Amino acid sequence: MDERNRFGTWQIWIAATGALVSGAFLLWAFSRPGTLGLYRWGYKAPFLALMGLAAFALIVTGAYRIIASKTGRRIVFLGCFGAIVAILSLGVGGGVATFILLKAYGGDLPAAADKPILPDPRLGLAVPASRSLRVALSSDPHFDRDISNHEATAAILTRAQAEVQAGSLDAFFMLGDFVEMGFLASGWNAALGELKRLAPDVPFYALMGNHDAMVGGDRRWRAAFQPSGPEAKSINDQQSSQAASDQPVFQSAAFAQPSPYMWRLDAGRVHFIAINLPWGPEDFSRRERTWLAAQLDSIPQDDFTVVLSHSFFHSSGYVDEDTGMPWYEHAENLVSVAPLLASRVDLVVSGHNHYMEWIEADGTAWAVVGAMGGKPDPEPSYRSTGSVFFSRGKFGRLVLQLVTAGLSCSFEDISGQTLFSRIIPWS
Numbered sequence: 236m237d238e239r240n241r242f243g244t245w246q247i248w249i250a251a252t253g254a255l256v257s258g259a260f261l262l263w264a265f266s267r268p269g270t271l272g273l274y275r276w277g278y279k280a281p282f283l284a285l286m287g288l289a290a291f292a293l294i295v296t297g298a299y300r301i302i303a304s305k306t307g308r309r310i311v312f313l314g315c316f317g318a319i320v321a322i323l324s325l326g327v328g329g330g331v332a333t334f335i336l337l338k339a340y341g342g343d344l345p346a347a348a349d350k351p352i353l354p355d356p357r358l359g360l361a362v363p364a365s366r367s368l369r370v371a372l373s374s375d376p377h378f379d380r381d382i383s384n385h386e387a388t389a390a391i392l393t394r395a396q397a398e399v400q401a402g403s404l405d406a407f408f409m410l411g412d413f414v415e416m417g418f419l420a421s422g423w424n425a426a427l428g429e430l431k432r433l434a435p436d437v438p439f440y441a442l443m444g445n446h447d448a449m450v451g452g453d454r455r456w457r458a459a460f461q462p463s464g465p466e467a468k469s470i471n472d473q474q475s476s477q478a479a480s481d482q483p484v485f486q487s488a489a490f491a492q493p494s495p496y497m498w499r500l501d502a503g504r505v506h507f508i509a510i511n512l513p514w515g516p517e518d519f520s521r522r523e524r525t526w527l528a529a530q531l532d533s534i535p536q537d538d539f540t541v542v543l544s545h546s547f548f549h550s551s552g553y554v555d556e557d558t559g560m561p562w563y564e565h566a567e568n569l570v571s572v573a574p575l576l577a578s579r580v581d582l583v584v585s586g587h588n589h590y591m592e593w594i595e596a597d598g599t600a601w602a603v604v605g606a607m608g609g610k611p612d613p614e615p616s617y618r619s620t621g622s623v624f625f626s627r628g629k630f631g632r633l634v635l636q637l638v639t640a641g642l643s644c645s646f647e648d649i650s651g652q653t654l655f656s657r658i659i660p661w662s
């Protein structure tokens with residue numbers, strides 16, 4: 236083999252190694268929850284650039300090798316260009332993969348002592364017999380983002396803490412987007428630190444948002460919010476003994492979850508079901524769908540069923556300037572998941588859009604409460620036809636309370652002022 240052919244062979248090996256590294260990284264990335272959604276929701280460029288560079292390097296180095304061996308000519312420009320592209324492909328692919336994987340898998344996961352109270356939903360929610368269920372929900376604090384409204388987040392958590400201490404709040408549901416980039420440990424440390432510091436006595440139930448899942452962030456979300464290990468046992472023991480002493484309305488629901496991202500919580504005659512739609516239904520598996528249908532079938536029709544999702548179904552919204560994607564009326568959720576819920580469940584609560592909104596459509600109420608501190612989304616250019624209440628720029632929460640007339644649903648601002656209220660009557 237002469238010098239030219241040897242040079243060409245080395246180039247191809249470098250380009251092939253680059254393609255292998257990039258390909259393996261992309262395979263890993265797309266195996267993680269949320270990455271397909273990220274790709275489909277307008278963020279194709281980084282993935283296509285990585286694949287394109289690897290393919291281009293293979294083509295250029297292959298062409299040089301063939302021409303050099305067939306003609307015996309020294310093609311200096313093509314040879315040098317091929318070498319540069321091959322090294323670039325390996326460097327970029329290896330660099331990106333190393334950076335993301337080290338961040339996603341490196342560093343310590345949160346210790347039990349750093350986490351807030353995270354009861355196991357499968358054990359049900361104990362409500363003292365002396366009063367009725369009252370819970371709060373909000374979403375999208377984006378704790379570690381500079382432009383998030385951290386004072387609003389703190390006010391919401393502080394209020395929840397005071398209410399739990401006063402015995403007037405049973406739980407807080409957070410519907411995702413705790414952090415901006417889920418694969419970074421720093422964001423989770425900030426988020427958990429704030430929950431623990433400001434709301435140490437509040438029982439939290441959590442969903443995974445698209446930002447939490449960002450490129451392998453699912454591992455850190457699970458480490459942060461999955462009730463497991465000794466700490467979950469002690470919390471569960473604590474909850475069980477409280478249930479016994481208060482003689483609560485308590486229904487135990489020991490059923491297997493279809494994934495870490497879907498759960499059911501029974502609170503007397505109110506049933507909460509969390510579903511796995513971080514961007515949309517990209518990661519919503521057949522197993523999860525079957526489980527959801529079975530849970531809905533098992534809940535008595537005259538009880539209240541509240542479904543929780545990160546991404547919205549009906550929502551007012553806007554067209555994203557950068558991606559051109561419509562952030563309103565989530566077409567895929569509405570087509571593939573909403574038919575399971577419409578006219579069957581009483582209320583669907585989501586985040587994702589940073590608004591507060593109440594929509595009545597298809598025989599069900601749809602609430603959006605992405606108002607826990609994340610930067611408000613733009614003024615909507617589209618208004619959902621069923622929209623009854625809409626608020627942009629205010630932060631707050633949705634409070635659900637079981638009352639004599641039914642399930643009271645109130646949007647409140649950070650000071651506790653009611654912005655809008657509806658009662659879903661008993662059926």
Ligand SMILES: [Fe+2]
Nearest residue numbers: 375412587609
């Ligand atoms: Fe968000």
Ligand SMILES: [Fe+2]
Nearest residue numbers: 412444445587
């Ligand atoms: Fe989101």
